[in-house]
Amino acid sequence: MGDLTGLPDLLRECAPQVLAAVVRRYGDFDACEDAVQEALIAAVRQWPETGVPEQPRSWLITVASRRRVEMLRNEIARRRREETVRHEPEPEVRGDDELALLLLCCHPALSVPAQITLTLRAVGGLTTAEIARALLLPEATVGQRISRAKQRIRDAGARFETAAPAERLVAVRHVLYLIFNEGYTASSGDELNRVELTREAIRLTRQLHRRLPDDGEVAGLLALMLLTDARRPARTGPDAALVPLADQDRGRWDTAMIAEGVGIITAALASAPIGPFQLQAAIAAVHDEAARAEDTDWPQILLLYGMLHALAPGPMVTLNRIVATAMVDGPRAGLAALELVADDPVLARHHRTAAVRAHLLELAGDRAGAREQYRLAARLTLSRPEQRYLESRAARLSSC
Template sequence: MVEDLLRELAPQVLGALVRHHGGFDLCEDAVQEALLAASLQWPEEGIPGNPKGWLITVASRRWIELWRNDSARRRREEAAAVQAPPDPDLVPAVDDTLTLLLLCCHPALTTVSQVALTLRAVGGLGTAEIARAFLVPETTIGQRISRAKQRIKASGAEFGLPPPAELVKRVDAVLRVLYLIFNEGYTASSGSTLHRVELSAEAIRLTRQLHSRLPQDAEVAGLLALMLLTDARRPARTRTDGALVPLADQDRGRWNAGFIAEGTALITATLASAPIGPYQLQAAIAAVHDDAARAEDTDWLQILGLYELLHASAPGPMVTLNRIVAVAMVRGARVALLELADAETDPALAGHHRVSTVRAHLLDMAGDREAAREHYRLAAKRTLSVPEQRYLESRAAML
C-alpha cells in the first residue's frame, strides 16, 4: 500500500536530506512536498523501482527551490551554496528514526509541538491528517509545526544523538509523546468516535521502530507491550452503533490474540531481566486483565499490588483513580469511596469527569442507586467524548 510505504520511508528520506544539506526545517518542508507528490503520482503511475531514491531526488530538487526562494539566503552566492542532490545509491544505510524522534522531542518544544512534529516528520502524516486526528483546524497544526521547527533552529540543535548524559532524558520525552499519541487514539478526548485508529496505530508503529533501535531499553519494551496489550481489546470496545462497551462486558473472544501473545512475551521477558519502570508496571496490569478468560476471573489482588507499586513510583491522577477501582474490587466499595473522597482534593482531579464516573461506579457497587445515577449524569455532562456521554447516560437510565 502506497500510504504505508510512504510512512515507512519518510524518516529515512528526511534523515538522508538533513545529513547531506543540514537545516532540519527546510529539509522537512522539502520531504513533505515529495511525499505529497508520491501520494498523487504513484497510485496512477505505479511505485518506482527505487522508491526511496525517487523520494530523495524529488525532495532534494524541492530543497534547492526552497533554498533559492529563502530571502535570508538570496545574498549568498548560489554557486557556493547550492549542492547537488545526494546520490540515492550512495546514501549510507543508516536508520535515522531514533535521531529524528529525539530531535522532534527536543526539550525546547512544548509537548503539543513535540506531538505534532513527531507525527509529521517521523510518522509521515500530512498537516491535514494530523489536524483531522486531533479535531483542530489545519492552520493550528501548521502553526505548531512551523513554530517547533523555528525553535529547534534557534536552539542550535544538531542532527545527531545527544550526549549519553542527556540521552536518557530525551528518550523519556519520546516515550511520553508516543504514549500521548496512543492514548488519544485509543480513547479520544473529544468528538463523536471513541477511537482514532490512525493515531494508536501510528504510535504502535513508531514504538516498534524505537524498540528495534533500543532493544535493551526496558521502558521502551514496556511501552510497546502496554500498547499491544491495550490495543488488543479495541475490537470489543464498541458495538456496531459505536456505543462504548466497558471492560467487564466485552466479548473477549474478539480480542486480538496475536497482540496479547506478543505483548505478554515482551513484558514477561523485560520484568525478568531489567529494573521495573512505570510503563512496565502498566503493561503488567494490562497483561493480568488480558489473561482472564472472563471478567470474574480477573486477579484483582495482583492488579492492586501492581497499582500500589505504580502509585509509589509514578503517581498521577489517572493512576490514583484506577488504583481506587482496584481497591473496591479487593476491599469493597465503601473503603474505596473513602479513598476517593481524599483523592479528589488533588487539584488535578477537581471537576474531572472520571472522578464522577468512578464515584458513580462505586456507589452502584455499594447499593446506593440514586446517588450513583446522579453522578453518572454529572460525568456525562463533563466529558467531551460523545461515546462516553452516551454510555454514562445509559448507565444513569438503567439505574
C-alpha cells in the first residue's frame, strides 16, 4: 500500500492544479471547487485502503470531472422540471383533501390504535404528548406507534383517495371524536379550549355526514359535537376561569347549534340502529334542553348512561354514570359506586375521578375530604385552567 504519511501534503499540492484543470474545462469556479473538494474527500477515504494511484493528479481530475458532470445533469434536470411545472396548472384545491388524508391514515394495513394515533398526528396536528394523554397511554408508546404506522403505510402502498371503506369508519369516527375532545378541553397548557381543533373536527365530521347521510353513528357524532360546542361561550368567565356546567349562564349557549344538534340526533335515533355516539348525543341534548341546571332530567340521563355502559363500556362512561347515579340517588350512593371501581387503574390516576369524589364529598358535607380530593385533582391535571378551578374549590372550602 505504501507510505501514506505524506498524503496530506500530496493532496494540498495537487488541489490547485486539479481545480485549474476542471475550471478550464467546465467554467463556473464555485461549482468546480465543490467538485474538487468532493474528489479530495474521496481520496482521503479510499487511498488508505486501495493505495495512492500511480497518477494521483489524473485520478483527482477524473473524479472531480465526473462529479461536475453529475452536477450539470442534475441542474439541467431541475430546470426542466421547473419549466414543466411552470406551464402546468396549479394543483386543484379540493375541499375533501383532509378527509382523504384521514382515510389514508385509517388504512386497513394499520391496527385501529395505530390508525387513531397517526391520524391525530397528521390531521389533528397533536403532539405526541397530547395524543398520549388523549388515549391514556405512555408517551413512548405513542411515539413508537406513530413511527411504525408510517412505515406500514409506506409498505402497503396506500393511495390518497376519498372512498370510505366500511372497515375504516369505526376508526375515523373515533379519531374525529378524540380531536374534538382535545380541542374542547385541552389536556395541557394555559388555554381551556383549542378552538381550531374543535372547528376542524366539526368541519370534517360534516363532510363525512354529507358523504354518509344514512350512517347513524356519523350523525350521532356530529350532533354530539354541536350540542357540546354550543356551551363553549359559557364555559369560561370574564377572567378566563373555568365555569362548570351547573353554574353556566345558559343564555350564552349557542341556540342555533343546539337546535341543529337536536334535529340531527332526533332523526338518527328514529332511522338508524342505536350506537354509542348517538347515546352520547342524546345525553348532551338532555343537558342542553334544560332551561336551568335544576331542571335537568337526571333519571333519563342515568338510563341513557346505563344503555351506553352496556353497549360501549369504558372508564369515562363508568365515571359519568356514577355522577348521574349521585344526582338521582344522592351523593352517598355515588360515593359507594365510586368505591366499587377504586381499583380500576385508569380511573385511579385520572384527575376527573378525584374531582368527582371531591364534588360528591362536598355534597355529602365532608368539607375536609372534599378539599383534599380537589387538591389531588389539581395536581393530577396538566390543564392550568382546570388546576386553577380545582384549587379555587379547595380554597373556598378552607375559608368556610
